[in-house]
Amino acid sequence: MSAFFPLAIVVVAGVVYHVAQKASGAVSPWPMLAIAYGAAFAVAIVMLFARGGDARLPAARDCMAGLALGLAAFGIEAGFFFVYRSGWPLASAQVIANLSVTAILAITGIMVFGEHLTAGRAAGLALAAGGATLIARG
Incomplete structure (x- = not known):
C-alpha cells in the first residue's frame, strides 16, 4: 500500500x-x-x-x-x-479548528516528543494561520 x-x-x-x-x-x-x-x-x-x-x-x-x-x-x-x-460556515469551522489543533500539536511534538520546529514548518504554520484568518473573515 x-x-x-x-x-x-x-x-x-x-x-x-x-x-x-x-x-x-x-x-x-x-x-x-x-x-x-x-x-x-x-x-x-x-x-x-x-x-x-x-x-x-x-x-x-x-x-x-x-x-x-x-x-x-x-x-x-x-x-x-x-x-x-x-x-x-462549513468552509471555515474545520479550517480554524484544525489549524488550532495543528499549532497545539506542533508545540506538543517539541515539548513531549523532542521533535524540531524547522524554519519551513514555522513559516508553514504562519502561512496557514494567515490563510485561516482570511477564510474566517469571509
Whole structure:
C-alpha cells in the first residue's frame, strides 16, 4: 500500500464527515452519534475478522489509548455538531479548528516528543494561520 492511499482515505472521509455533519437536520447529536458509532463498530468488527486479526484484548496501555481515542472522537464529533448548529460556515469551522489543533500539536511534538520546529514548518504554520484568518473573515 502506498503512503498516498491512507491519506486519501483520511481526505475523502473528512469531506464526507463534514458534509454529513453540516447537512444533518438532527436537533440532537446523540441519536446521530449512536448511529455513527454503531456503524463504525460494525465495520471495525468486520475488518477485524476479515483481515484475520487477533481478537484478544490488547495490553492495558493500548486499551487506555483506545479509550482516549474513542472519547476524543466523540468530543470532536459532538463539538462539530454544535459548531455547525451555531451557524459556523462549513468552509471555515474545520479550517480554524484544525489549524488550532495543528499549532497545539506542533508545540506538543517539541515539548513531549523532542521533535524540531524547522524554519519551513514555522513559516508553514504562519502561512496557514494567515490563510485561516482570511477564510474566517469571509
